[in-house]
Amino acid sequence: MQLVIDNICKDFTNRKGQSLPVLENISLTVREQEFIAIVGPSGCGKSTLLNLTAGLLEPSSGKISFTDVRPGYQPHMSIVFQETGLFPWRSVYDNVAFGLEAKNVPADEKKQRVQKYIELVGLKGFESAYPHQLSGGMRQRAGIARAMSIEPDLLLMDEPFSALDAQTRTIMQEELVTLWEKTRLTTLYVTHNIQEAVMLADRIVLLSRRPGRISQIITVDVPRAERSLPQHTEAIAGFTRTIWEHISKDARAALMEVENNE
Amino acid sequence: MNEFIVTNRMKYWQKTYPHWYSLCFVFLLLCLWEAICRAGIVSSLFLPAPTQILSALFTMTASGEIAVSLAASLVRIALGFVIGALLGLAAGLITGTSALADRLCSPVVNALYPIPKIALLPLFILWLGIGELSKITIIATGVFFPVAMNTFAGVRNVDPLLLKVAASFNASRWLTMKAIILPNALPMIFTGLRLAAGTSLLLLVAAEMIAAQTGIGALILHYGDLMITDRLMAGVIILSLLGVIFNFILLWCEKKAVPWKN
Numbered sequence: 001m002q003l004v005i006d007n008i009c010k011d012f013t014n015r016k017g018q019s020l021p022v023l024e025n026i027s028l029t030v031r032e033q034e035f036i037a038i039v040g041p042s043g044c045g046k047s048t049l050l051n052l053t054a055g056l057l058e059p060s061s062g063k064i065s066f067t068d069v070r071p072g073y074q075p076h077m078s079i080v081f082q083e084t085g086l087f088p089w090r091s092v093y094d095n096v097a098f099g100l101e102a103k104n105v106p107a108d109e110k111k112q113r114v115q116k117y118i119e120l121v122g123l124k125g126f127e128s129a130y131p132h133q134l135s136g137g138m139r140q141r142a143g144i145a146r147a148m149s150i151e152p153d154l155l156l157m158d159e160p161f162s163a164l165d166a167q168t169r170t171i172m173q174e175e176l177v178t179l180w181e182k183t184r185l186t187t188l189y190v191t192h193n194i195q196e197a198v199m200l201a202d203r204i205v206l207l208s209r210r211p212g213r214i215s216q217i218i219t220v221d222v223p224r225a226e227r228s229l230p231q232h233t234e235a236i237a238g239f240t241r242t243i244w245e246h247i248s249k250d251a252r253a254a255l256m257e258v259e260n261n262e
Numbered sequence: 263m264n265e266f267i268v269t270n271r272m273k274y275w276q277k278t279y280p281h282w283y284s285l286c287f288v289f290l291l292l293c294l295w296e297a298i299c300r301a302g303i304v305s306s307l308f309l310p311a312p313t314q315i316l317s318a319l320f321t322m323t324a325s326g327e328i329a330v331s332l333a334a335s336l337v338r339i340a341l342g343f344v345i346g347a348l349l350g351l352a353a354g355l356i357t358g359t360s361a362l363a364d365r366l367c368s369p370v371v372n373a374l375y376p377i378p379k380i381a382l383l384p385l386f387i388l389w390l391g392i393g394e395l396s397k398i399t400i401i402a403t404g405v406f407f408p409v410a411m412n413t414f415a416g417v418r419n420v421d422p423l424l425l426k427v428a429a430s431f432n433a434s435r436w437l438t439m440k441a442i443i444l445p446n447a448l449p450m451i452f453t454g455l456r457l458a459a460g461t462s463l464l465l466l467v468a469a470e471m472i473a474a475q476t477g478i479g480a481l482i483l484h485y486g487d488l489m490i491t492d493r494l495m496a497g498v499i500i501l502s503l504l505g506v507i508f509n510f511i512l513l514w515c516e517k518k519a520v521p522w523k524n
Contacts, residue, residue: 055271064268071264 001068001075003030003053003154003186008062010048021211022048026062028205028214030154035180035187035224037197039243040207041251046190049212050158053188054079066153075154076103078147082159084139086131092118092142093127099150117145120179137168144176148183155185159192173199177224194247198239199227206243209250216246310492318492319499327481328500334476335504338394339466342401346462347455350406354413354454358447359439371410379404379461380468387473397469404465405458412454416447449523452516459508467501478504 010023022045030036038046051057053064054077066075078099079085086095096118100110118124121141131139140160147155161169173196180187180200191197197204201220208215220239222232270276292312298304299311306314322328353371357363379400386396420443428438470479482497 053268055268057272058270058276066266066268069264069266073264073266075266 001032001066001070001153003188004063004065004067005029005049005053006063006065008049008052008064009060010045010052010057011060023052024211024213026212026214028217030186030188032186033184035189035200035202036205037189037191037201037203038205038207039191039194039197039247040212041209041247041254042192043254044207044209044250045212046192046207047158049207050079050156050188050190053077053154054156076150076152077154077156078150078152080140080143080147080155080157080160082162084131084143086139086142086146088131091128091130092123092134095131095142096145096149099146103150113149113151117149120148120182121145122175135168136164137172140164140172144179148179148185151183152185155187157187157189159190161196162191162193169196174228176200177227181225194240194243198236198243200224204239204243206246208247209254218243307489307491310495314492315495315499319496322493322496328496331476331478331481331497332500334474335466335470335478338397338469338477339401339462339504342398342466343405343458343462345398346402346405347409347458349402350409350454350458351413351451353406353410354447354451355417355439355444357410358414358417359435359443368414371407375407375411379407379465383469383472392473397466397474400469401462401465404461408457408461409451409454412450412457413447416450416454417443419450420446448520449516452512452520456509456512459512460505463501463505463508 005026005028008023008026009021011019011021013019026049028036038049040046048057052059055064069075087098090098093114096114097110100113105113118127121144123138123141123145126134126138131142134142140163143160147157161172164172177200189197189200198220202224204218204220205214206216206218207213218239220227222235226232227236295309296311296313299306299309299314310318319328353367357367357371382403383396383400386399390396390399424442424446425438428442433441466477467479467482470477471483474480478497478500482494482501485491485494485497
């Protein structure tokens with residue numbers, strides 16, 4: 001099973017009724033067990049692309065589909081949101097259980113899976129805590145556990161660590177690498193952090209500024225688990241430099257633009 | 263092998279309908295009402311038809327009856343509202359910013375707040391006479407409490423960070439009040455004003471029904487006693503219009519006064 005994004009365009013209409021192109025001619029195939037990062041300057045439509053893929057927005061034209069699906073099987077997707085999107089009135093346990101509730105998983109299996117993923121993300125002992133009692137990093141762990149517990153065919157992550165401080169962020173990145181090696185979920189990961197993309201992804205898709213188009217796709221050929229080792233420092237820095245050279249002009253232009261993300 | 267196309271799962275929540283739907287629905291309801299009356303299902307004594315009410319409204323406007331009543335009511339409600347709102351605003355600002363005033367006055371305000379203000383009318387008539395003053399006072403009292411309480415809440419929910427900014431620049435208490443606390447409270451103040459608008463209309467009609475020769479409330483009571491229901495309903499429609507216009511004016515003021523919110 002693979003995800004095919006086929007020639008997607010998305011326009012938004014602003015309050016004056018003008019049509020604003022946000023994404024143009026995006027075509028991309030995400031293979032099974034592949035980790036793809038989408039990188040681009042702010043306002044390039046990378047979150048929009050993720051929302052379209054998740055089926056939370058309607059594309060203006062084009063088609064997003066899973067191909068080679070077993071007959072009668074409905075693929076599942078889950079999302080890790082930047083602001084976590086945890087329900088404040090549910091404990092960590094009940095938050096993680098939500099996806100399984102929606103999927104009508106039987107009670108025993110649900111309990112077992114919630115436990116498993118809470119342990120996997122390192123939240124054991126915090127099951128009964130409410131989100132506001134946790135630190136930012138812990139909250140996002142709960143968000144990741146919730147998304148992973150339904151064992152989705154595609155995991156979508158929308159800048160999951162960008163609200164965290166730099167140190168927590170580095171730790172969470174490392175943990176995500178280990179976690180991913182254990183689960184090997186097909187992942188589409190949106191970020192504006194180049195270093196993060198280089199540490200995590202098999203392939204990195206670079207989007208240009210508005211309207212977002214795919215300007216380049218870079219394959220990171222260093223094994224994921226070895227990327228923080230000293231012998232690969234040079235190669236990793238090389239990737240980071242290439243990508244930054246590619247998008248820095250767009251990023252500077254984006255900085256000068258008045259924020260109007262409506 | 264099959265293909266599974268990703269469709270928009272937010273469709274239901276993202277759906278919108280054009281404005282003319284509301285107009286059509288109101289029109290439909292009026293037609294239904296008219297039809298029920300025309301068919302003679304309900305006696306026109308109990309429920310006059312919309313056209314009947316409209317023609318009553320026209321004759322009453324033409325004879326000047328509406329203008330006289332409306333003028334009397336408007337003077338009462340305008341004076342009562344402005345006085346009550348100004349006092350409420352002052353009380354809210356003072357109790358919200360001074361810890362001492364809060365300790366001393368808030369219990370008193372909280373104790374008086376739940377009293378149905380109309381219960382005080384006999385007392386006000388005793389103190390101030392049966393004339394305009396007692397009616398204006400009862401309206402002002404009804405307006406005072408929601409405005410004071412909302413202003414207080416708006417003052418209290420100021421972001422401590424913004425207060426720290428002001429303190430770091432050695433801003434005087436007066437400047438802090440004017441430049442930070444008041445703007446921060448404005449949206450809440452307007453919520454209070456709109457709540458108070460409803461209360462003031464209620465008290466106006468109640469006071470006019472208890473002790474007045476002129477005014478919309480007196481007019482409604484008069485035609486109720488005479489069982490002339492179409493004229494009674496015409497008065498009710500004037501009240502409804504008054505409420506709608508009142509709310510509209512406050513919304514417009516809010517938009518002008520709070521430009522940083524949308």
